[in-house]
Amino acid sequence: MKMVTFGQLPAVCITAPDGATATIALYGAHLASWTTADGRERLFMSDKSPRDGSAAIRGGVPVIFPQFSTRGTGQRHGVARLSHWRVADSGLDAGSAWVELALTHEDVPPTLAAGWPHAFALRLRFTLRGDAIDMRFNVRNTGDAPFDFAAALHTYYAVEDFTRTVVEGLPDESPLYFGPKLDNIYAAPPTLALHTGAGTLALQQQGFTEWVVWNPGAEGAAALNDMADDEWQRFVCIEPARVDKKELAAGAEWTGQHSIALTAIP
Numbered sequence: 001m002k003m004v005t006f007g008q009l010p011a012v013c014i015t016a017p018d019g020a021t022a023t024i025a026l027y028g029a030h031l032a033s034w035t036t037a038d039g040r041e042r043l044f045m046s047d048k049s050p051r052d053g054s055a056a057i058r059g060g061v062p063v064i065f066p067q068f069s070t071r072g073t074g075q076r077h078g079v080a081r082l083s084h085w086r087v088a089d090s091g092l093d094a095g096s097a098w099v100e101l102a103l104t105h106e107d108v109p110p111t112l113a114a115g116w117p118h119a120f121a122l123r124l125r126f127t128l129r130g131d132a133i134d135m136r137f138n139v140r141n142t143g144d145a146p147f148d149f150a151a152a153l154h155t156y157y158a159v160e161d162f163t164r165t166v167v168e169g170l171p172d173e174s175p176l177y178f179g180p181k182l183d184n185i186y187a188a189p190p191t192l193a194l195h196t197g198a199g200t201l202a203l204q205q206q207g208f209t210e211w212v213v214w215n216p217g218a219e220g221a222a223a224l225n226d227m228a229d230d231e232w233q234r235f236v237c238i239e240p241a242r243v244d245k246k247e248l249a250a251g252a253e254w255t256g257q258h259s260i261a262l263t264a265i266p
């Protein structure tokens with residue numbers, strides 16, 4: 001593991017034995033880049049994304065916790081993507097490289113913490129193994145009362161050919177092609193296939209309950225000040241999610257896993 005920067009933000013970079021890399025900004029424990037062994041970037045990052053901690057990063061994998069979008073009275077998409085995490089541990093062996101980041105309620109800026117005043121500990125471990133990356137997200141209730149939370153790993157995939165990008169495996173909508181604005185929530189089959197024009201990715205989740213599929217379309221992108229007008233055709237978001245808040249008892253923990261594996265190169 002080595003310390004690098006993402007814009008003005010401190011970040012860590014891990015490199016797997018096969019040459020795959022992952023760069024994670026400590027701000028948000030935000031996976032900003034994942035390159036497979038062939039050197040190809042697999043995630044989208046907006047050219048106009050903030051990279052100074054003034055606002056959430058636009059692209060990569062924002063960590064959504066403890067609220068999804070505006071489904072609640074708290075911060076939109078929660079506080080995790082707006083807080084500075086710490087590096088807890090890292091490792092390297094013959095087949096994989098990993099790093100784990102941590103955040104507790106004490107690390108959350110007070111103005112954000114006020115909207116959801118609960119004691120928690122988050123751990124997010126990124127593991128590179130072969131042409132795959134695993135994300136293991138663990139939430140622990142460290143307080144003495146139950147709380148409700150939602151979570152998601154809001155993955156922005158880079159696509160080579162937007163009109164030919166297709167997702168297979170979603171209930172009632174398989175195959176799913178992209179075009180106009182899309183913002184759908186699906187009950188989660190554990191595995192999807194995403195064809196990006198630069199390969200096929202197998203997306204897997206465990207512990208979450210839904211897949212959210214989002215692309216803002218031309219009009220939506222134009223309304224976002226952290227996305228260039230033509231960038232909507234460069235990505236699709238497919239997010240393992242626990243959209244609705246569900247209870248976590250005092251002292252209990254929950255784990256959600258997301259794995260992305262490159263299964264075919266064109």
Ligand SMILES: O=P(O)(O)OC[C@H]1O[C@H](O)[C@H](O)[C@@H](O)[C@@H]1O
Pocket residue numbers: 069076077154183212213214237
């Ligand atoms: O603009 P953001 O706060 O990052 O949210 C981006 C998008 O996230 C999710 O995919 C939601 O389903 C969308 O409704 C939302 O527009």
